[in-house]
Amino acid sequence: xxxxxxxxxxxxxxxxxxxxxxxxxxxxxxxxxxxxxxxxxxxxxxxxxxxxxxxxxxxxxxxxxxxxxxxxxxxxxxxxxxxxxxxxxxxxxxxxxxxxxxxxxxxxxxxxxxxxxxxxxxxxxxxxxxxxxxxxxxxxxxxxxxxxxxxxxxxxxxxxxxxxxxxxxxxxxxxxxxxxxxxxxxxxxxxxxxxxxxxxxxxxxxx
Amino acid sequence: xxxxxxxxxxxxxxxxxxxxxxxxxxxxxxxxxxxxxxxxxxxxxxxxxxxxxxxxxxxxxxxxxxxxxxxxxxxxxxxxxxxxxxxxxxxxxxxxxxxxxxxxxxxxxxxxxxxxxxxxxxxxxxxxxxxxxxxxxxxxxxxxxxxxxxxxxxxxxxxxxxxxxxxxxxxxxxxxxxxxxxxxxxxxxxxxxxxxxxxxxxxxxxx
DNA sequence: TATAATCGAGAACAATCGTTCTTTATTATT
DNA sequence: AATAATAAAGAACGATTGTTCTCGATTATA
Numbered sequence: 001x002x003x004x005x006x007x008x009x010x011x012x013x014x015x016x017x018x019x020x021x022x023x024x025x026x027x028x029x030x031x032x033x034x035x036x037x038x039x040x041x042x043x044x045x046x047x048x049x050x051x052x053x054x055x056x057x058x059x060x061x062x063x064x065x066x067x068x069x070x071x072x073x074x075x076x077x078x079x080x081x082x083x084x085x086x087x088x089x090x091x092x093x094x095x096x097x098x099x100x101x102x103x104x105x106x107x108x109x110x111x112x113x114x115x116x117x118x119x120x121x122x123x124x125x126x127x128x129x130x131x132x133x134x135x136x137x138x139x140x141x142x143x144x145x146x147x148x149x150x151x152x153x154x155x156x157x158x159x160x161x162x163x164x165x166x167x168x169x170x171x172x173x174x175x176x177x178x179x180x181x182x183x184x185x186x187x188x189x190x191x192x193x194x195x196x197x198x199x200x201x202x203x204x205x206x207x
Numbered sequence: 208x209x210x211x212x213x214x215x216x217x218x219x220x221x222x223x224x225x226x227x228x229x230x231x232x233x234x235x236x237x238x239x240x241x242x243x244x245x246x247x248x249x250x251x252x253x254x255x256x257x258x259x260x261x262x263x264x265x266x267x268x269x270x271x272x273x274x275x276x277x278x279x280x281x282x283x284x285x286x287x288x289x290x291x292x293x294x295x296x297x298x299x300x301x302x303x304x305x306x307x308x309x310x311x312x313x314x315x316x317x318x319x320x321x322x323x324x325x326x327x328x329x330x331x332x333x334x335x336x337x338x339x340x341x342x343x344x345x346x347x348x349x350x351x352x353x354x355x356x357x358x359x360x361x362x363x364x365x366x367x368x369x370x371x372x373x374x375x376x377x378x379x380x381x382x383x384x385x386x387x388x389x390x391x392x393x394x395x396x397x398x399x400x401x402x403x404x405x406x407x408x409x410x411x412x413x414x
Numbered sequence: 415t416a417t418a419a420t421c422g423a424g425a426a427c428a429a430t431c432g433t434t435c436t437t438t439a440t441t442a443t444t
Numbered sequence: 445a446a447t448a449a450t451a452a453a454g455a456a457c458g459a460t461t462g463t464t465c466t467c468g469a470t471t472a473t474a
Contacts (some may be wrong), residue, residue: 021270025460026460038424039425039464040421057229058227060429096302096303098400101404102222103225108300111282125327149282190402192401195304196399232428245453245454246434247451250451267433
């Protein structure tokens with residue numbers, strides 16, 4: 001461990017960040033930490049940076065680093081019990097972070113039908129589509145065919161590009177789609193979210 | 208719609224925030240938005256605050272507001288192109304709010320194996336589990352069997368409760384699991400997220 | 415005890431910050 | 445064509461920023 005015990009400072013900052021979702025300035029950090037000198041606060045911050053609890057952000061500002069959201073693991077952890085609980089906890093934005101890379105280019109589309117069931121895309125799911133005009137063969141894309149959106153696999157043979165479904169059991173119901181003239185690609189399938197719970201219905205509604 | 212079209216500005220800021228996880232200063236926002244005057248940037252920021260895309264943070268700084276993480280939801284069945292829908296305001300959805308109802312009781316678990324493939328749960332997906340000690344027959348639950356987590360369907364016959372897989376093609380590989388003594392339920396399957404993009408790999412890497 | 419390292423405070427600095435005010439272009443409306 | 449509203453830029457303000465330097469107090473080590 002470091003000579004300077006930075007963990008109490010880190011704890012206070014973590015609590016503050018959970019409240020305000022921002023790393024404050026040196027002056028406000030000094031107030032939060034009961035440190036009189038901004039220079040000393042500055043030094044503590046640098047220690048926290050060295051330990052990757054904090055890191056530099058553009059504009060000389062500071063943001064949480066990779067270790068900032070680590071949770072201290074208690075001593076009584078049963079074997080096999082949720083280690084996973086540590087990595088993702090209170091940050092509500094993390095799922096969003098995980099799934100969405102370019103927010104302005106990303107749109108959700110509810111799925112109708114079972115034409116892509118072999119890829120685990122079910123009716124009622126929401127597919128995450130990132131806008132793109134091009135794609136490569138084998139990719140799952142959202143295309144516009146006859147003024148309707150269709151989620152299919154982009155394929156190609158000697159006659160050109162076409163769209164394939166992925167439903168092995170009802171293959172005859174989903175023949176390949178060959179566009180009359182042009183194949184308009186709207187975006188690429190980059191992820192999926194599914195909510196199985198009935199809205200408003202709570203599982204443990206014992207109250 | 209607002210007189211000043213703030214959505215393009217919002218989009219750029221959202222992308223920036225996805226990268227840097229910080230709302231920059233006015234000066235840097237001006238650079239990002241190609242606005243010459245900091246005063247004009249200031250005004251756009253205030254519009255975004257009025258619409259609750261941004262909000263004030265301690266120290267005169269700015270942080271994302273409640274609507275910052277909303278995603279647009281596109282139409283799936285409706286005929287017509289999205290440009291036609293320009294007049295009607297698009298539906299917005301926050302992924303986290305949509306999926307998670309009780310954050311403190313919710314944990315993500317990565318999926319191993321294909322035993323639940325018939326329900327569209329694939330290896331590599333993240334299932335959303337809400338803690339619960341009880342469940343009803345037919346529900347998908349995360350149970351603890353032999354100190355390991357297992358995602359299965361809760362079933363019951365004359366001999367008592369047991370766990371079923373859902374893989375029609377390899378049924379013989381996943382026989383029903385009958386606990387020796389007690390069946391420990393960890394939580395209920397309430398949703399799923401899937402990221403198909405390879406992390407760090409951009410689809411349109413044409414540079 | 416002597417000495418070095420660390421802890422903590424204060425002062426000072428240029429740079430940047432958010433904000434406000436004024437002025438000029440552009441657009442829409444009458 | 446006249447008028448109003450909006451979009452955009454520029455200048456300037458004091459306040460706050462991150463950083464560095466210096467100097468006493470405390471602690472550990474030799």
